[in-house]
Amino acid sequence: MQLQDLETPALILDRSRMLRNINALRLRMAASGVQLRPHLKTAKSVEVARLMMDSAAGPATVSTLKEADEFAAAGVTDLLYAVGIVPNKFAHLARLVRAGVRLTVVLDNVAAATALREFAEREQIKLYVLAEIDSDGHRSGLRCDDAELLKVARAVQPEPSKPGHCELAGVMTHAGASYGAYSTEAKVAMAEQERLAAVAAVHRLRAAGYAAPVVSVGSTPTAHFAQSLQGVTEVRAGVYVFFDLVMAGLNVCAVEDIAMSVAATVIGHQREKGWIIVDAGWMAMSRDRGTAKQPVDQGYGLVCDALGKPFADLIMTEANQEHGILALRQGSIRPLPDLPVGTLVRILPNHACATGAQHDRYEVVDSDTEIAAQWPRFRGW
Amino acid sequence: MQLQDLETPALILDRSRMLRNINALRLRMAASGVQLRPHLKTAKSVEVARLMMDSAAGPATVSTLKEADEFAAAGVTDLLYAVGIVPNKFAHLARLVRAGVRLTVVLDNVAAATALREFAEREQIKLYVLAEIDSDGHRSGLRCDDAELLKVARAVQPEPSKPGHCELAGVMTHAGASYGAYSTEAKVAMAEQERLAAVAAVHRLRAAGYAAPVVSVGSTPTAHFAQSLQGVTEVRAGVYVFFDLVMAGLNVCAVEDIAMSVAATVIGHQREKGWIIVDAGWMAMSRDRGTAKQPVDQGYGLVCDALGKPFADLIMTEANQEHGILALRQGSIRPLPDLPVGTLVRILPNHACATGAQHDRYEVVDSDTEIAAQWPRFRGW
Numbered sequence: 001m002q003l004q005d006l007e008t009p010a011l012i013l014d015r016s017r018m019l020r021n022i023n024a025l026r027l028r029m030a031a032s033g034v035q036l037r038p039h040l041k042t043a044k045s046v047e048v049a050r051l052m053m054d055s056a057a058g059p060a061t062v063s064t065l066k067e068a069d070e071f072a073a074a075g076v077t078d079l080l081y082a083v084g085i086v087p088n089k090f091a092h093l094a095r096l097v098r099a100g101v102r103l104t105v106v107l108d109n110v111a112a113a114t115a116l117r118e119f120a121e122r123e124q125i126k127l128y129v130l131a132e133i134d135s136d137g138h139r140s141g142l143r144c145d146d147a148e149l150l151k152v153a154r155a156v157q158p159e160p161s162k163p164g165h166c167e168l169a170g171v172m173t174h175a176g177a178s179y180g181a182y183s184t185e186a187k188v189a190m191a192e193q194e195r196l197a198a199v200a201a202v203h204r205l206r207a208a209g210y211a212a213p214v215v216s217v218g219s220t221p222t223a224h225f226a227q228s229l230q231g232v233t234e235v236r237a238g239v240y241v242f243f244d245l246v247m248a249g250l251n252v253c254a255v256e257d258i259a260m261s262v263a264a265t266v267i268g269h270q271r272e273k274g275w276i277i278v279d280a281g282w283m284a285m286s287r288d289r290g291t292a293k294q295p296v297d298q299g300y301g302l303v304c305d306a307l308g309k310p311f312a313d314l315i316m317t318e319a320n321q322e323h324g325i326l327a328l329r330q331g332s333i334r335p336l337p338d339l340p341v342g343t344l345v346r347i348l349p350n351h352a353c354a355t356g357a358q359h360d361r362y363e364v365v366d367s368d369t370e371i372a373a374q375w376p377r378f379r380g381w
Numbered sequence: 382m383q384l385q386d387l388e389t390p391a392l393i394l395d396r397s398r399m400l401r402n403i404n405a406l407r408l409r410m411a412a413s414g415v416q417l418r419p420h421l422k423t424a425k426s427v428e429v430a431r432l433m434m435d436s437a438a439g440p441a442t443v444s445t446l447k448e449a450d451e452f453a454a455a456g457v458t459d460l461l462y463a464v465g466i467v468p469n470k471f472a473h474l475a476r477l478v479r480a481g482v483r484l485t486v487v488l489d490n491v492a493a494a495t496a497l498r499e500f501a502e503r504e505q506i507k508l509y510v511l512a513e514i515d516s517d518g519h520r521s522g523l524r525c526d527d528a529e530l531l532k533v534a535r536a537v538q539p540e541p542s543k544p545g546h547c548e549l550a551g552v553m554t555h556a557g558a559s560y561g562a563y564s565t566e567a568k569v570a571m572a573e574q575e576r577l578a579a580v581a582a583v584h585r586l587r588a589a590g591y592a593a594p595v596v597s598v599g600s601t602p603t604a605h606f607a608q609s610l611q612g613v614t615e616v617r618a619g620v621y622v623f624f625d626l627v628m629a630g631l632n633v634c635a636v637e638d639i640a641m642s643v644a645a646t647v648i649g650h651q652r653e654k655g656w657i658i659v660d661a662g663w664m665a666m667s668r669d670r671g672t673a674k675q676p677v678d679q680g681y682g683l684v685c686d687a688l689g690k691p692f693a694d695l696i697m698t699e700a701n702q703e704h705g706i707l708a709l710r711q712g713s714i715r716p717l718p719d720l721p722v723g724t725l726v727r728i729l730p731n732h733a734c735a736t737g738a739q740h741d742r743y744e745v746v747d748s749d750t751e752i753a754a755q756w757p758r759f760r761g762w
Contacts, residue, residue, distance in 0.1 A: 063703045083703045084648035111722040140649050267465035287668035322444045322464045341492040
């Protein structure tokens with residue numbers, strides 16, 4: 001089957017590009033001697049996860065307990081759930097642990113820590129906890145010098161030398177602000193800031209008597225640009241597997257590295273306006289406009305031919321639910337390509353996590369137009 | 382089961398509000414004597430569709446052939462697929478017709494019309510076609526006075542008085558620009574503009590000898606504000622079933638009419654910043670920022686208590702994949718509500734179609750906190 005035989009819209013995965021992306025970060029991590037704990041939230045696919053992980057059992061990171069369920073069912077036994085835990089998810093944690101998962105969770109407050117420890121003791125299940133550290137002010141977590149850190153540690157594990165059912169395993173941080181770092185210097189600096197915050201926090205825990213063996217950091221930009229990982233024990237990254245226009249705009253990858261695209265078909269034109277209309281709108285692309293605040297705004301995506309080669313300056317400028325409007329980027333002096341009704345195009349996404357989430361499977365190609373496999377995706381919570 | 386027992390995030394449907402919304406448009410349409418052909422793309426739910434449609438067999442409108450499949454399997458036999466048809470979907474059309482669906486499609490160009498007619502003749506299936514008319518310059522369609530209109534008509538059905546397998550059934554238009562109409566006068570004017578374009582186009586077809594019995598118009602704002610439907614035979618609308626913050630911002634509904642919300646749980650705070658962090662981010666809310674260009678920007682959604690009552694000025698100001706940041710609207714002088722870790726909140730969406738699409742089921746309540754039913758949603762193409 002060929003791409004041209006697809007009913008559009010459809011999600012395309014260029015396996016050759018993906019394997020190159022996976023290999024690049026794997027080599028970098030191997031050289032550093034630090035464990036990679038890939039984040040599986042971008043792909044939400046067992047087939048892709050197996051290519052990202054060091055072994056079929058993990059380790060890996062997830063953003064939902066649904067991901068944990070799916071990957072556990074596929075044999076992954078070492079999982080970090082990287083969103084602050086709250087009581088309505090405790091019963092779900094217990095099911096995962098009883099199914100054989102070594103589960104690590106994160107939290108940043110005494111209330112959650114106390115409730116979790118009481119639950120683990122009552123249910124007699126083992127849970128590993130990382131204190132979430134805020135290294136850049138962008139989201140959750142405690143500052144590395146916050147007095148609450150030791151209170152949270154004690155709420156998780158009252159006796160530093162005696163891990164109970166709830167064990168304080170260390171610290172985690174995520175430098176989400178790295179998504180604003182355009183230069184190499186800025187990304188290197190952000191990685192160092194992320195590392196220093198995590199290391200400073202874990203030193204406080206160790207000084208208080210906790211073993212706290214885990215120092216978990218990461219984002220795709222910092223994973224690719226960190227110059228030192230001293231004191232770090234694991235790195236998390238997710239979107240590196242496919243990359244996207246936001247990452248290309250941040251100079252973390254080239255446009256030619258982007259392994260995900262949406263196949264769409266030309267359904268009409270408004271010629272006097274310079275519009276080409278396609279059958280992929282925000283339902284297929286997502287509403288993500290992550291490049292809107294970057295130097296080059298890619299609209300809802302950059303348009304390529306069936307082989308994945310970009311048409312110069314042609315982007316999706318507007319999106320309705322199932323309609324996309326393709327037009328030349330503002331200020332472009334290029335001619336509008338001649339794309340008759342029925343032409344297949346491929347549109348590179350702003351944000352692979354968001355675009356992937358709109359689809360239930362990947363049509364897998366190897367940098368050509370033949371569909372080599374279909375891989376399912378899952379979603380939900 | 383109560384809302385407080387849910388694992389969050391989760392999609393909540395307030396059935397009482399929805400029934401009120403359905404009834405309001407039904408009464409309006411009944412008074413006008415014009416057929417309502419509800420658009421099922423917002424709900425993507427058989428249970429909701431049955432409440433919206435005049436009969437279990439329809440009529441109804443869909444935005445994907447997957448919706449057509451699902452509703453056909455549930456007994457709906459009169460469907461309009463309202464996105465310009467292209468050849469990669471022809472085989473799918475044939476399956477639907479052979480499954481007993483009276484299927485109407487839309488198109489605006491000779492290439493698609495010719496290919497469709499040839500396909501219908503070759504496959505010996507009956508297809509109804511509406512010429513898509515552009516009434517406001519926002520998307521697809523031919524202007525009502527475009528010379529192409531009669532060429533398209535002839536490509537669909539060469540002999541005006543002899544419908545073949547492919548029958549020119551009339552015209553359709555969608556005044557998407559009504560989403561920029563804030564005043565009553567502007568919405569009334571947009572509805573009249575939509576009506577006049579469709580009626581003018583169909584008159585040209587009828588003057589050329591076509592029966593063209595169908596004049597299909599609609600959007601939620603114009604359906605609710607049209608003062609005349611003279612010459613119109615059916616009205617399409619979708620988001621009226623749930624409404625959302627974009628519709629409230631357009632003064633089409635009140636915030637208290639919004640029947641969809643996302644349940645989320647407080648997972649932490651950044652107190653010095655005035656941030657409350659919840660476990661619902663853009664994956665649960667969608668990336669839709671439809672109120673960003675309205676007079677009142679609601680961020681990623683307006684925050685309510687467990688009963689659905691808004692906290693004054695509290696919105697989701699930022700969203701990561703599974704994290705949302707709640708904060709007071711810029712310029713607000715209200716105090717930040719005290720919402721401890723573990724508190725359940727409900728967040729009203731900017732755009733019900735986009736937020737609904739992120740979820741696989743509705744937790745149904747009747748303006749209280751008891752979950753009365755779970756209704757599945759579907760998606761994809």
